[in-house]
Structure formats: C-alpha cells, structure tokens
Amino acid sequence: MSDEIRRQIYNELNLRETEDLLEIWRKNDRKEWSDIAFEVIREILSKRLDEIPPQEIPGDDQEEQESFEDNRLEEWEVKLLDDENQPELYDTLEVLKLRDNINKVATGVIVAYVLLGLSNLQFGRALLRGMPMSFSETMQSLPNEIFTILAVGLQIVLTYFPLKALAQILRILMEMEFRSRKAS
Amino acid sequence: MKKQNDLFDWKHLKLWRISFIADFLASLVIAAFALLAFWEAYRYNQIAHNQFQTDLLGFFSREPIYILDMSLQMVRVFLQGAVYYLVLKGVALGLNMIVETDINYKEKALRKVQNERRNSSTDL
Numbered sequence: 482m483s484d485e486i487r488r489q490i491y492n493e494l495n496l497r498e499t500e501d502l503l504e505i506w507r508k509n510d511r512k513e514w515s516d517i518a519f520e521v522i523r524e525i526l527s528k529r530l531d532e533i534p535p536q537e538i539p540g541d542d543q544e545e546q547e548s549f550e551d552n553r554l555e556e557w558e559v560k561l562l563d564d565e566n567q568p569e570l571y572d573t574l575e576v577l578k579l580r581d582n583i584n585k586v587a588t589g590v591i592v593a594y595v596l597l598g599l600s601n602l603q604f605g606r607a608l609l610r611g612m613p614m615s616f617s618e619t620m621q622s623l624p625n626e627i628f629t630i631l632a633v634g635l636q637i638v639l640t641y642f643p644l645k646a647l648a649q650i651l652r653i654l655m656e657m658e659f660r661s662r663k664a665s
Numbered sequence: 666m667k668k669q670n671d672l673f674d675w676k677h678l679k680l681w682r683i684s685f686i687a688d689f690l691a692s693l694v695i696a697a698f699a700l701l702a703f704w705e706a707y708r709y710n711q712i713a714h715n716q717f718q719t720d721l722l723g724f725f726s727r728e729p730i731y732i733l734d735m736s737l738q739m740v741r742v743f744l745q746g747a748v749y750y751l752v753l754k755g756v757a758l759g760l761n762m763i764v765e766t767d768i769n770y771k772e773k774a775l776r777k778v779q780n781e782r783r784n785s786s787t788d789l
Binding site for chain 2 (some may be wrong): 488516568569570571576577579581583586589590593594596597606608609633640643644647649650651655657658662
C-alpha cells in the first residue's frame with residue numbers, strides 16, 4: 482500500500498520542474514509535505530542534479546530553536562546546538578530545556594510561597610474574609626506574622642538559590658564538556 | 666564509538682549508574698507528588714466530611730476562603746515535586762556531562778601519546 486502511494490507521489494512529482502522541486506526541498510515545510518514526499522523529492526533531485534542543496538530547519542524545530550535563542554542563548558550554546566559532533570551520553574537540547582524549566586520553577590516558587598505566606602497571615606486571612614483586624618488585634622498577632630514572613634522568606638531562599646545554582650552548574654558543566662570536545 | 670567504550674572505565678560506570686537511578690527516580694518523584702497534590706484535595710474533603718458533615722462543594726460554599734487554601738496547598742505540593750524532579754534530572758544530566766568530559770580528555774591524552782609514538786618512530 483505504501484509502495485503504491487510512494488509510486489503515485491513519485492509519478493506526480495516527477496512531472497514538476499526541477500526549480501519547483503528545489504523550492505519545496507529548500508523550504509522543508511513538513512506541515513505541507515509528508516516525509517515520503519521529501520524522500521521522493523530527494524530521489525528525483527539526486528537523479529537530476531549532481532548535488533542536492535541543504536534544507537532549511539523544519540517549522541517546529543525552528544520555532545523551538547528560536548524560542549531558545551530568544552531566551553538569550555550565548556554564542557557557544559548556539560554553536561553547541563548546531564555542532565554535528567553531538568555528545569553521546571546526554572542531549573544538549575534536554576539540558577537547555579531543563580535549565581529553562583529550572584528558571585521558570587524558581588520564579589514560580591517565589592510567587593507560590595508569597596501567596597501561601599499571605600494566605601497564612603492572620604491579617605491576610607481577615608482581609609480575605611472581609612473582616613479587617615482592629616489595630617489592637619494586629620499588634621497582638623504581630624509576632625506571629627513576623628515569624629510567618631521570616632519562615633516564608635527562608636523557604637524561598639532555600640529553594641530559589643539552590644535551583645539557580647543548579648542551572649549555573651549545568652551551564653558550566655556543559656561548557657566544559659563542549660570545550661573538552663573541541664580540544665580533543 | 667569503540668574507542669569511547671574502551672575509555673569508559675568502572676568510575677564512569679559508577680557515575681553513569683547513579684545518573685540512571687536519579688533519572689528514573691525523577692519520573693517517580695514527579696508522579697508521586699502529582700498524586701500527593703490530589704491527596705490534598707482529598708484531605709480537605711475529609712475535613713469537610715468530618716467537621717462540617719458536608720461534601721467539598723458544600724464546604725467551599727460555606728467557607729470560600731478554603732478554595733484558595735486548598736489550591737495553594739496543591740500548588741505547593743506540586744511545586745515541591747517539580748523542584749525535586751528538576752534537581753534529580755539536573756544531577757543525572759550533570760553526571761553524564763562529567764563522564765563525557767572525562768572521556769573527551771582521556772581520548773585527547775591517548776591521541777597525544779599515539780602521535781608522539783608515531784613521530785618518534787618516523788624520526789628513527
């Protein structure tokens with residue numbers, strides 16, 4: 482069945498001009514054209530031309546790469562992603578994604594803990610219930626409130642900074658690995 | 666690849682195993698904490714049932730502030746899981762990078778020795 486489809490695609494594409502095929506090949510639009518179509522185009526072009534030109538990065542991959550580039554990728558990181566000689570024990574893209582996620586979670590932790598802290602404050606709870614505390618009640622609960630704020634602050638510090646440190650460690654390790662590969 | 670396999674010694678294997686375990690644990694941890702986040706909802710349901718003899722929706726309609734409470738607790742537990750997950754994933758990837766770096770340097774050293782031998786043999 483797939484051979485039949487392939488043959489049909491081949492017959493259809495083979496009728497097209499080389500320039501047309503080259504344009505489809507270069508654009509590499511995987512949403513518009515199937516993988517089989519690209520295989521067939523490669524086959525036809527290899528018969529018609531001495532050398533097949535390189536393709537552009539497919540749409541999804543390009544978006545993914547651009548989203549990383551937007552995220553202030555350094556020059557060596559772009560080189561690392563484009564490098565043909567990729568490491569065997571880990572995936573560079575996975576490390577960059579993880580680093581990105583670590584930074585997002587670190588920010589999320591601050592927001593979540595601040596909201597948790599506010600909901601735990603007696604003053605905050607009274608406000609949410611629509612029954613603000615009087616001055617004397619506020620003064621009475623002040624030691625508890627200060628303790629809650631300090632506890633939340635400590636929780637944020639103990640989570641945020643180790644996460645940020647981990648992101649930096651991963652960055653440095655990846656750079657070291659990349660340089661060692663280039664040196665060898 | 667064969668050369669890389671030769672350079673992969675027991676120290677690398679040890680690190681690689683720890684990395685594998687950390688990677689495996691990361692998936693377990695995130696799944697467990699996702700369940701624990703839902704457990705928080707169940708806990709609030711129990712409170713509603715035991716203390717107010719009602720279900721969760723009845724409890725929330727009576728005490729709307731607990732909607733925020735429960736949501737924040739669920740987010741807190743899930744975030745905790747996410748932090749553990751990221752740390753374990755980071756450890757796994759970090760160890761793999763260390764192993765890869767060491768192998769690269771070993772490969773470089775080996776190549777240097779081979780080149781020196783080749784040069785000395787051509788000098789003779």
